[in-house]
Amino acid sequence: MGFGPGGWGPLMIRAAGMTLSLAVCGYLTGLLAGVLGAWAKLQKSRVLYRIADVYTTILRGVPDLLVIFIFYCGSAATISPIFELFGHKGFFALPGFLAGFLAIGVVSGAYQTEVLRGAVQAVGNGEIEAARAYGMTGFLMFRRVLCPLALRYALPGLANVSQLVLKEAALVSVTGVVELVRQAQLGAGATRDPFSFYLAASCLYLAITSVTGLLFQFAEARAMQGVSRS
Template identity: 40%
Template sequence: MGYYLSLISFGPSGWGGAFLDGALITISLAVATLPFGLALGLGIALMQRSEKKWVRRIATIYTTIFRGVPELLTLYIIYFGLSLGAQRLAKSLGFSGQFDMPPFLAGMIALGLVLSSFSSEVWVGALSAIPKGQREAAAALGLHRGQAFRLVVFPQLMRVALPGLGNNWMVLLKETSLVSVITLPDIMFYATRANVVTKEPFLMFGVACLIYLVFSMASAIGFGFLEARANRGYISHGTAR
């Protein structure tokens, strides 16, 4: 038992510090990706509800692509494809040198695109749940469309969308493990390295599993609190007290 504890300790021969660093990278990537993916998803949802057919078609094509293509393939395309594209563009403009896409940025973009495609469905459902009379009442008060959305629609939208967005966050948290393949030192990156060095796969991947479980349980508690706070003042059929 002492041997196994020494392997995951924070001492010079333990991997505890590496796992801590990986956990910080994982949670940082997820937190950085969340607002980008949700904001883009909301924009796609608004496009899906547009009165213009061609705008709705673009949104449908977008969601079909990023919901249908494996997340790992999207990550590879962003990481390698954008690097190659930037190099060729620079060369055509007369610049020399090599451009390497930062792994953190590549992971954020790729996971954000995937998150936006799935969260857009949550946003569409939430937008459909907001009564049309809310917008009409806002217009009657003299609010323009932007003000009506920000002051009247969006607060109600968040209350309805929170459960679905919480699920999206859980999925995003797990999908961050994919970035280890592009050398971003996250939890899985260090777990894999530790396994290669120590030849203790059950221990090292078990530690990674526990870290993800802690993140998931903390997230469930956090979103539960947010949902309870967002629903204060509402009864079961959704009307205000």
């Protein structure tokens, strides 16, 4: 485990970068899905609410590994017949990275839906009524009042989801992506020194989670400026 000739250090760092890329892409995809899901659950339409409720119930109840398999193998079941129509036979599927972060995204989106919905519902009616009394339009009220206030309540939950997404990135190795855990397995098998590689992988995970935790703490401190805490 070093950075000299024949060392596995650069490969481990590169795998950590792959893990971080999967986590970031999956988290942002989930944030988009969470915003849409929370919006649907907060509407008066029972149809939209039921669709969002089915989404969150299924994705939170199905193991994440199965969702990754569904995205990867399901894409193959869809894409391969299309290629066969043009005379190309074989196994065709979404790239492992794309299928992986999309699967992570839809799973994390189910959790972020509930976090964002709860945060919006935690905003007091007095602030909304005051914004309407000032004559704010719907979008202006959302941008200046609802979004900043809801963000204060949502940030702790969103931070927890980010840690879950980082751990879920380790499952994407089933699609052939060499992320941190997979690289540690390869190094341990080649050198027969599993302790060093798994310890190094654990340290890299802790480094990533520590940095993301500090970023969310900074964001929460900024969001809570001007608010007294008892």
